[in-house]
Structures are given as structure tokens and as C-alpha cells.
Amino acid sequence: MIYLGILLGLLGCMALLDAKWKLFVFRHPLRGLAVLGLGTGFFVFWDVLAIGQGIFLHEPSKLMTGIMVGEQFPLEEVFFLVFLCYCAMILVTGAQALNQVRARRCRASSELRGRR
Numbered sequence: 001m002i003y004l005g006i007l008l009g010l011l012g013c014m015a016l017l018d019a020k021w022k023l024f025v026f027r028h029p030l031r032g033l034a035v036l037g038l039g040t041g042f043f044v045f046w047d048v049l050a051i052g053q054g055i056f057l058h059e060p061s062k063l064m065t066g067i068m069v070g071e072q073f074p075l076e077e078v079f080f081l082v083f084l085c086y087c088a089m090i091l092v093t094g095a096q097a098l099n100q101v102r103a104r105r106c107r108a109s110s111e112l113r114g115r116r
Contacts, residue, residue: 003063007079014086023093024086032089039085040078047077 018026025032050056051072058072067075 001063001065003061003076004065004079007076007083011079011083011086014083014090017090017094018086021094021097023097024089027093035089036082036085039089040081043081043084044078047073047081 015025018024025036047056048070051070056072058068058074060066064074064076069075069078
């Protein structure tokens with residue numbers, strides 16, 4: 001149960017960052033949620049294939065709920081995959097926003113130097 005709580009807390013932190021700077025879901029909600037769903041779906045499919053191959057195996061833990069959404073597929077894995085995709089998109093869109101700010105500052109600085 002502790003692991004799920006941590007994942008939900010981290011998802012909340014990502015949502016707060018997203019809301020404050022409108023980086024991903026809060027910039028374009030439908031498109032952002034669609035991308036988040038597709039990314040998570042891709043990794044769920046990946047996990048299901050790996051479980052079928054015997055690559056991923058679930059080991060019971062006191063830190064987890066014990067709820068399984070599929071064979072060898074714990075509930076926490078779904079939330080982890082959502083967090084993984086959301087975090088990646090926040091990092092990508094955050095880096096893009098930072099680069100845009102830096103480019104504007106650089107242009108403004110060179111314009112000021114050009115006026116002298």
C-alpha cells in the first residue's frame with residue numbers, strides 16, 4: 001500500500017508542476033491525456049508481452065496492495081507506467097519551454113547590443 005501511495009503522491013507532484021507552468025496536460029488537456037494514455041498503453045502492452053515470455057515476474061511485497069490486474073501484473077505497475085510517461089512528457093515539454101525562454105533572452109540581449 002505504501003508504494004501505491006508514493007506513486008500517487010509523485011503523480012500529484014507532476015500534476016502540480018504541469019498546472020503551474022502548463023507544460024503538458026494543462027496546456028492541451030485532450031491531446032495530453034491522449035498521449036499519456038497511448039504511452040501508458042504501449043508500456044502495458046510491453047509488460048504483458050514480457051510477462052508472457054517469463055521476463056517480468058511479480059514478487060509479493062508488504063509495501064504493495066496485492067491487487068493484481070492480470071497474471072504477474074500488480075495494480076502499482078499501472079500507476080508506475082502512468083507516472084513514467086507523465087514524468088517523461090513533463091521533462092520534454094519543460095526542456096522545450098526552457099529553451100524557448102533562453103532563446104528569447106538571447107535575442108533580446110543581441111537586439112540591445114545592436115541598438116548601441
